[in-house]
Amino acid sequence: MTTPSSSRLPPRIVVLGTGGTIAGTATGDPSLPGYTAGVLGVEALLKEVPALGSLAEIQAEQVANLDSKDMTFAVWTRLAERVLHWLVQPSIQACVITHGTDTLEETAYFLSLVLPPDKPVVLTAAMRPATALNADGPQNLLDAVRVAAHPEAHGLGVVCVLHGVVHAARDVAKISTHAVEAFSSGERGPLGEIEGQNLRLWRQAPQERGGPFSLPAAEAWPRVELLSNVAGADGAVVRCLLSNPAVHPRLRGLVVAGTGGGTVNRELEAALEAAAAQGVRVKVASRVGPLRGGDDDGLSAVKLRVRLLLELAATEAPRRPPMETPAEGVAR
Numbered sequence: 428m429t430t431p432s433s434s435r436l437p438p439r440i441v442v443l444g445t446g447g448t449i450a451g452t453a454t455g456d457p458s459l460p461g462y463t464a465g466v467l468g469v470e471a472l473l474k475e476v477p478a479l480g481s482l483a484e485i486q487a488e489q490v491a492n493l494d495s496k497d498m499t500f501a502v503w504t505r506l507a508e509r510v511l512h513w514l515v516q517p518s519i520q521a522c523v524i525t526h527g528t529d530t531l532e533e534t535a536y537f538l539s540l541v542l543p544p545d546k547p548v549v550l551t552a553a554m555r556p557a558t559a560l561n562a563d564g565p566q567n568l569l570d571a572v573r574v575a576a577h578p579e580a581h582g583l584g585v586v587c588v589l590h591g592v593v594h595a596a597r598d599v600a601k602i603s604t605h606a607v608e609a610f611s612s613g614e615r616g617p618l619g620e621i622e623g624q625n626l627r628l629w630r631q632a633p634q635e636r637g638g639p640f641s642l643p644a645a646e647a648w649p650r651v652e653l654l655s656n657v658a659g660a661d662g663a664v665v666r667c668l669l670s671n672p673a674v675h676p677r678l679r680g681l682v683v684a685g686t687g688g689g690t691v692n693r694e695l696e697a698a699l700e701a702a703a704a705q706g707v708r709v710k711v712a713s714r715v716g717p718l719r720g721g722d723d724d725g726l727s728a729v730k731l732r733v734r735l736l737l738e739l740a741a742t743e744a745p746r747r748p749p750m751e752t753p754a755e756g757v758a759r
C-alpha cells in the first residue's frame with residue numbers, strides 16, 4: 428500500500444556502472460564494428476537518457492569499468508558489497524547495474540545467490556557501443572530503470588532487462604554473438620516484458636534453494652574449473668590439474684559440460700572419479716543447455732560453477748565478517 432506522501436516521491440534508484448559494450452566507444456568510424464568496451468563512465472551513460480528523470484531520482488556509482496570477459500571475483504565482491512550498501516537503506520527502492528553481455532548471466536546469478544531477494548536488482552547491457560549510430564544501450568537503460576522503479580518489481584530479486592524483455596537471473600543466457608536480441612530464458616521463458624510504458628509480468632521469479640550465501644572473503648574463493656566433454660576427451664586435463672602443485676591445493680570443484688543429458692566419455696569419467704576420490708566436488712551439466720530435474724534443475728554449466736563456488740566457499744575458513752549496515756546516504 429502506498430501512503431499519500433510516499434506516492435508523491437519519485438523512487439530512488441542507484442545505477443552502478445561496471446563497463447561493457449554499453450559503455451564502449453568506437454575505435455574509428457562509428458558506423459564500423461571496431462570498439463573498446465568499458466570506456467565511458469556511468470554518469471555519461473545516464474546523460475544520454477534524459478527521460479530517466481521522469482521515472483526516478485537517480486544516483487550513480489562507478490564500481491568498475493571493464494570488458495566483462497575480464498570479470499574477476501574481486502569485482503563481483505565489490506559489486507555485491509556496493510549493491511547491499513545501497514539496498515539496506517530504506518529510501519533506496521532498487522539498484523540497476525550496467526554490465527557487459529559476455530558474463531552478464533554469471534554476474535546476475537552470482538548476485539541472486541548472495542543478495543536478499545526483496546528489493547529488485549536489474550542488470551542491463553548492450554550489443555552495440557554507446558557511440559554507434561543505432562546504439563541499443565540507452566533504451567535498455569531506460570527499460571531497466573522502468574522495471575526497477577515499478578511497484579510490481581518488488582520481490583523479483585535479480586533480473587536482467589534487455590531488448591524489452593525481463594529475464595530471471597537463473598534462466599538468462601547469451602545466445603547470440605551479434606543480434607541485439609542476444610538473450611534468452613530458454614525453455615522456461617522470460618519473466619515478462621515492457622510494453623510501451625508498462626511492465627507485464629507473466630510468472631514469478633524462480634526461488635533459489637539454500638541462499639542467500641555469504642560473500643566469500645578474498646582468500647576463501649576456491650578454484651572450480653569448467654571442462655567440456657568432447658570427442659577424444661581422455662581425462663588428461665583432469666589429471667594435469669590434480670598433479671599441478673600450483674593448482675591442486677585450491678582445486679575444490681570440477682564442473683563438466685557433458686554431452687546430451689549430462690554424459691561423459693568413459694576415460695574422462697574415470698579421471699573425474701579419481702578427482703572425486705581426492706575430495707574434489709564433481710558436478711555434471713550439459714553443453715546443450717540446462718538439464719531438467721534434480722537439485723541443479725535448469726542450471727547451465729557456467730551457473731552450476733557459480734553455485735558450486737559459493738557452496739564450497741561456505742565451507743572454507745576464514746569467513747568474511749558480517750556486513751555492517753551503513754548509515755543512510757553515506758557513499759564511499
Ligand code: ASP
Nearest residue numbers: 447448494495527528529
Ligand atoms: N565484451 C563485451 C563485454 O562483455 C561484450 C558486450 O558487452 O556486449 O563487456
